[in-house]
Amino acid sequence: xxxxxxxxxxxxxxxxxxxxxxxxxxxxxxxxxxxxxxxxxxxxxxxxxxxxxxxxxxxxxxxxxxxxxxxxxxxxxxxxxxxxxxxxxxxxxxxxxxxxxxxxxxxxxxxxxxxxxxxxxxxxxxxxxxxxxxxxxxxxxxxxxxxxxxxxxxxxxxxxxxxxxxxxxxxxxxxxxxxxxxxxxxxxxxxxxxxxxxxxxxxxxxxxxxxxxxxxxxxxxxxxxxxxxxxxxxxxxxxxxxxxxxxxxxxxxxxxxxxxxxxxxxxxxxxxxxxxxxxxxxxxxxxxxxxxxxxxxxxxxxxxxxxxxxxxxxxxxxxxxxxxxxxxxxxxxxxxxxxxxxxxxxxxxxxxxxxxxxxxxxxxxxxxxxxxxxxxxxxxxxxxxxxxxxxxxxxxxxxxxxxxxxxxxxxxxxxxxxxxxxxxxxxxxxxxxxxxxxxxxxxxxxxxxxxxxxxxxxxxxxxxxxxxxxxxxxxxxxxxxxxxxxxxxxxxxxxxxxxxxxxxxxxxxxxxxxxxxxxxxxxxxxxxxxxxxxxxxxxxxxxxxxxxxxxxxxxxxxxxxxxxxxxxxxxxxxxxxxxxxx
Numbered sequence: 241x242x243x244x245x246x247x248x249x250x251x252x253x254x255x256x257x258x259x260x261x262x263x264x265x266x267x268x269x270x271x272x273x274x275x276x277x278x279x280x281x282x283x284x285x286x287x288x289x290x291x292x293x294x295x296x297x298x299x300x301x302x303x304x305x306x307x308x309x310x311x312x313x314x315x316x317x318x319x320x321x322x323x324x325x326x327x328x329x330x331x332x333x334x335x336x337x338x339x340x341x342x343x344x345x346x347x348x349x350x351x352x353x354x355x356x357x358x359x360x361x362x363x364x365x366x367x368x369x370x371x372x373x374x375x376x377x378x379x380x381x382x383x384x385x386x387x388x389x390x391x392x393x394x395x396x397x398x399x400x401x402x403x404x405x406x407x408x409x410x411x412x413x414x415x416x417x418x419x420x421x422x423x424x425x426x427x428x429x430x431x432x433x434x435x436x437x438x439x440x441x442x443x444x445x446x447x448x449x450x451x452x453x454x455x456x457x458x459x460x461x462x463x464x465x466x467x468x469x470x471x472x473x474x475x476x477x478x479x480x481x482x483x484x485x486x487x488x489x490x491x492x493x494x495x496x497x498x499x500x501x502x503x504x505x506x507x508x509x510x511x512x513x514x515x516x517x518x519x520x521x522x523x524x525x526x527x528x529x530x531x532x533x534x535x536x537x538x539x540x541x542x543x544x545x546x547x548x549x550x551x552x553x554x555x556x557x558x559x560x561x562x563x564x565x566x567x568x569x570x571x572x573x574x575x576x577x578x579x580x581x582x583x584x585x586x587x588x589x590x591x592x593x594x595x596x597x598x599x600x601x602x603x604x605x606x607x608x609x610x611x612x613x614x615x616x617x618x619x620x621x622x623x624x625x626x627x628x629x630x631x632x633x634x635x636x637x638x639x640x641x642x643x644x645x646x647x648x649x650x651x652x653x654x655x656x657x658x659x660x661x662x663x664x665x666x667x668x669x670x671x672x673x674x675x676x677x678x679x680x681x682x683x684x685x686x687x688x689x690x691x692x693x694x695x696x697x698x699x700x701x702x703x704x705x706x707x708x709x710x711x712x713x714x715x716x717x718x719x720x721x722x723x724x725x726x727x728x729x730x731x732x733x734x735x736x737x738x739x740x741x742x743x744x745x746x747x748x749x750x751x752x753x754x755x756x757x758x759x760x761x762x763x764x765x766x767x768x769x770x771x772x773x774x775x776x777x778x779x780x781x782x783x784x785x786x787x788x789x790x791x792x793x794x795x796x797x798x799x800x801x802x803x804x805x806x807x808x809x810x811x812x813x814x815x816x817x818x819x820x821x822x
Contacts, residue, residue, distance in 0.1 A: 259287070269294070270301055326352055330362050339371055342380050388464040388477050391445075392436045395476035398813055400780050405468020407452055408775025409767075411786045412797075413746050414472070414817050415805045416753075417444075420506045429499035432490045437479060440811065442487050445473040449484075450739040451746065453767060468777055471784075474811035488735040496734045497566070500741065504563070504588050507745045511752065515558035516594035520578060520602055525549045525567070525733055549733045552577040557597075560760045562744040565737040578603045579610060592616055597703060605666035612669065612690050619703050622673065622686040632658065632675050632684055640677065643697055645704070652680045657696050664688075676700060754800050769793045783816045784809065790822035797821055 259265035269287040272278045278286075284294035326347065333343045340356040340363075347354055389395070426439045433439030448469060463469055463478060470477045479487075508514065552574065554564035564581050578596065586592050592614050600621040611618050622628070640656040655678040661670040674687040674696055691699055744763065751758040751766050758766060770793055778785040788794065797803070798821055808814040 266297065270297070273298065326354065327362055327366075330359055331366055331368075334363055334366075334368050337371065338380070339374075345380075386465075388480070390436070391441075391470075391475045391477050391479040391483065393438060393441055393475055394436070396471075396474060397476060398779060398815070403467045403471075403777050403779070404774065405466055405471075405777060406774050407448070407463075407466060407469045407472065408777075408786060408788055409771030409773040410448055410451055410469070410472050411775065411817065411819065412750060412770060412802065413451060414809060415802075415807050416510060416746055416749050418807045418809050418817070419510060425499065425502040425506065429495045429502060430492065431495055431499070432487070437475070437483070437487075441474050442479065442483075444811075445475065445479050446484060446487075446735070446739055447742060448472055448478075450743045452771065453743070453763065468775065471777065471812070491735060493734060496738050499738060500565070501584075501588065503742055503745070507749065510749055512561065512745055512749055513559050513752075514563075514589060515556040517557040518563070518581075518593050518596055519555045519557055520581065520596055520598040521553055521555070522569075522574060522599075522602065523551045523553055525551055550574060551733070551737055552581070554581050558760075559748055560762075561748040562741045565741050567733045567737050575603045575607060579607060582611070582614065582616065595619075605664045608664075608671070608688075608690075609667045609669075612667070617689070617691055619687060619689040619691070619699065622688045624683055624686060628686070629683060643700075645697060645701055652678055655679050655700070657700075658684075659696055661692070674699065753802075754796055756796060756799075758796075770797065779815075783818055784812055785818045785820060787820045788822055794821040 259268050265287055269283050269289065272286070273280060273283045280294060280298070281291055283289075284291050289297070329347070330343055333346060338346065340359050343359050344354060344356050347359075422444070423438075423440045426433075426443060431439040431443065433442060437445075464480060466478070549567055550569040551565060551567040552569060553562060555561070556563050564584055566577065566580075569577060578598065582592055582596075593616060595617045596611065597619050600623050602620065608618065608620070635658060640658050642654055642656050645653045645655070655676050657677075658675040660673055662673045664671055670692075672689050672692055674689070676685040676687065679685055687699065687703060689699060747763045747766055748759075750770070751761055754766075754770070758769075773788055773791060775789070776787045778787065797819075802819050803821060806816050806818055809817050
């Protein structure tokens, strides 16, 4: 709040009633409360505080023996900056062609702790430019990371030997991957490759990092010397970060929808079941850089709008698997994405989805009418406008009836509902609207559906389960790190979404193979119990024997017959994979 000086001269009271800075504002509101004994709510309202924030301010004031809210802040340093006497020394070292890190380390040895940002600022003031890139022989003698060999499929070493890997659990996925003709589908999808790293090996390297979801792709440099990870990918070493980033940029955007359709067919052949009910949602992948030509979208996790790429995700309810993804939607495009998903599902399965569950802003009333014409059942929320809320508040209490929700693990199990059929602009037939109170929200929840005969208890319970899609998407974000590659280059996000869908399918297939409740377990649960395992690999002339250490959940893998898997692995010279559990 800023006070006009002329207004203050004509009315001095404004100086006290309209403080010009936060310190004075805190002082005046506390004085009004303690000295003038103005009620808490009135004092908070007068000086622009919410009741809750004012209570916190009073609490802090009572418990602070030395309150600072009306003490003028100290400005300026007490002494000369630490870097001032070192300026000449820094200039001397730069004239000897030492880098910022070299200068920092030399000063630290002399007992002076300066950061590289301070050193860079001094050199810029003195007119020095950046040093040209130097070779290792031109740098100071110091310990350096050991460089790894360049990835090259021709250098894959399959000589008989023993090796140890922390990525042993990834070999549980090999029997599934060995049955998928990856080279064929990648060629059909027009994925690029080279003689050194073919498309199959490049995508398998990315998929390995996605499946082992406890580290982002950019952290791959810590694993380049793990022979087991490279063997899984079919290379001598795993490709480095620079190649993985560059490869994603070489893939054309049209390749991803083609690969999604081909992958859909192949995992279906492996036994991935297809459900009939789907949870649909948007997810904003935030962009944290500058000068990006991106639109702002809602970021539900942070409750704000932020520049980013908008992704559409279809999550199958029964099997808890991602079956359709697309990214880089514009603001004028997302409302029709639900129809494109229906078209995709009909093309791949020969029939439309039976039921779609989604949020209020996913599509329009006109598109709801199209879904109804296709005999697709749907449930969605209606936006709570002021007019609509006013009409609901005007209803007599007798218009609402109490129901009891079954099999719902929540605190509010007996909400009140108002069930009616209404007309909507753009929707040809009557549509059912159920207003729900006492669900733990201040305002009623308004459900729209074309389920005209289903009981409200069933509908509300089903939509409550839809909330689990947020957990499923959180699974992808937190475990598969779907936000790790946020960038202005849309192809990178498309690639990450594609890898997420592929990894999700493989985790579902692995869980189904294990059984015993793991069919619908979250990916991080399967990872913790089975995939996060070190192993010893014994390479022989005919076999790749993966020996796992003794673990509590190994008996489940033995019961599921993983020790009896003996499949040839094409990219390992058709050597037979054998899994041994301690």
